[in-house]
Amino acid sequence: DTEVTQTPKHLVMGMTNKKSLKCEQHMGHRAMYWYKQKAKKPPELMFVYSYEKLSINESVPSRFSPECPNSSLLNLHLHALQPEDSALYLCASSLTWGLQETQYFGPGTRLLVL
Amino acid sequence: QQQVKQSPQSLIVQKGGISIINCAYENTAFDYFPWYQQFPGKGPALLIAIRPDVSEKKEGRFTISFNKSAKQFSLHIMDSQPGDSATYFCAASSRYYQLIWGAGTKLIIKP
Numbered sequence: 084d085t086e087v088t089q090t091p092k093h094l095v096m097g098m099t100n101k102k103s104l105k106c107e108q109h110m111g112h113r114a115m116y117w118y119k120q121k122a123k124k125p126p127e128l129m130f131v132y133s134y135e136k137l138s139i140n141e142s143v144p145s146r147f148s149p150e151c152p153n154s155s156l157l158n159l160h161l162h163a164l165q166p167e168d169s170a171l172y173l174c175a176s177s178l179t180w181g182l183q184e185t186q187y188f189g190p191g192t193r194l195l196v197l
Numbered sequence: 198q199q200q201v202k203q204s205p206q207s208l209i210v211q212k213g214g215i216s217i218i219n220c221a222y223e224n225t226a227f228d229y230f231p232w233y234q235q236f237p238g239k240g241p242a243l244l245i246a247i248r249p250d251v252s253e254k255k256e257g258r259f260t261i262s263f264n265k266s267a268k269q270f271s272l273h274i275m276d277s278q279p280g281d282s283a284t285y286f287c288a289a290s291s292r293y294y295q296l297i298w299g300a301g302t303k304l305i306i307k308p
Contacts, residue, residue: 087240125286125298126241139295173240181293183229188240 085110087189089174095195098164104192106157106174112187114180115157117149118173120191126173132157133180164196199224201289203299211307216274218302220287223268227289231296232261232272235284244285245272277306 087108096102106115114133118126131139132151146168148160157174171191178184202221210216220230231246247254247261247270254261260273274281287299 123301123303125288125301128295131295141295175240183290183292185231185243185246186296188242190238190240 085187087174087176087187089172089189089192091192092190093193093195095197096161096164097197098166100164101160101162103161104159104172104174104194106159106189107155108176108187109155110176110178110187111154112176112178113154114177114184115151116175116177116186117147117157117159118175118188120171120173126188130159131180138180161194164194166196169194169196199297201287201297201299203287203302205302206300207303207305209305209307210277212277212279214277214306216277216281216304216306217271218285218287218304219269219271220289220299221267221269222289222297224289224291224297225268226291226294227297228292229290230261230263230270231288232259233286233288235286235301241286274304277304279306279308282306 090105117129120126128141129143130149135151146163150158173191174189175186177186232244233241234244235241245256245259249265258275263270282305285302288296290296
């Protein structure tokens with residue numbers, strides 16, 4: 084099974100709301116990623132977790148807060164977002180971080196901030 | 198120096214034709230070059246990847262050609278089918294470095 088699942092598929096939130104995105108994989112992967120993708124653009128890396136520890140934070144604003152509760156789960160907590168944060172948020176996983184193994188992507192959560 | 202330049206931005210090919218997408222990089226430390234395919238409403242999926250120790254890699258109708266001296270690599274899709282219509286991203290990385298993505302090519306295969 085090479086599936087990465089993400090919930091919800093769609094999310095509409097106001098600028099004062101708090102919401103969370105969830106990602107799950109059961110492939111035994113020890114690296115998990117959050118990407119942001121705007122329309123007609125490539126994915127932009129936000130965070131990398133390796134063995135449940137945050138390894139990379141690409142200078143993401145603090146209104147995005149990642150969490151890795153265990154090796155299978157990855158959350159992205161959202162608070163006080165701006166309309167320009169509207170995008171497709173993709174989760175990915177790979178066997179390990181840094182050894183150029185295949186990244187498996189989920190279908191994404193399409194976020195609209197009003 | 199970290200950029201990967203991808204062309205064309207969009208491409209229309211007749212069914213059965215050859216689709217060619219090109220990428221160029223600057224960082225000579227890059228040693229892993231994957232191509233990802235993304236359908237609307239889906240996440241990207243790895244299509245094929247190459248390392249610089251080979252000049253060509255073929256998987257079915259998909260071939261990567263790699264020119265180390267020119268710092269260029271390309272994706273060829275033979276006998277293109279309507280089901281190949283998608284956005285294609287090239288990327289590059291070195292160990293313990295994130296993927297650097299090209300801008301993407303929207304490919305349309307006309308029946």
